[in-house]
Amino acid sequence: MVALRVVDASDHGLIAALAEAGLPEPGAGRYFGATQYGALVGYAGLEGKGRHLLLRSLVVLPDHRARGAGARLLTAAEDVARDLGAETLHLLTTTAEAFFARRGFVRGARETAPEAILRTREFAALCPASAAYMTKAIS
Structure with missing residues (x-):
């Protein structure tokens, strides 16, 4: 099981992990450090309400990749999103479409995203038009 704890967007570990993975720097939203058996295994972010x-920016630290930590981190992030009242998770990815598809996310057309999602910095400026837009109902 992965446990999430809130981290500040200025957390040096978060910033370094995102940079190493080629992901955008943290911006708006809530960020979480993920621990498993007392060890930090990765980070995830959720934006909106x-x-x-x-x-945003689901990333597993290099020493914990290919061990199922990513799937457990995603499940924990989905649980938090559900607790926050979300019914649908949205994401953009340039490198992990297959990972998310195996976990129930479906590719869609970017222009079909809800207005609140389209207005996020990630959609508007950070991710290239070639990024896959994916959604998953979590309610």
Whole structure:
């Protein structure tokens, strides 16, 4: 099981992990450090409020990759999103479409995203148009 704890967007570990993975620097939203058996295994971010949340920057630290930590981190992030009242998670990815598809996310057209998601910095400026837009109902 992975436990999430809130971390500040200025957390040096978070910033370094995102940079190493080639992901955007933290911006708006809530960020979480994920621990498993007392060890930090990765980070995830959720942006927005209400029924639709954007999953930002899910990243597993190098020493914990290919061991199922990513799937457990995603499940924990989905649980937090559900607790926050979300019904659907949205994301953009350039490298992990297959990972998210195996976990129930479905690719869609970016222009079909809800207005609140379209207005996020990630959609508007950070991710290239070639990034896959994916959603998952979590309610």
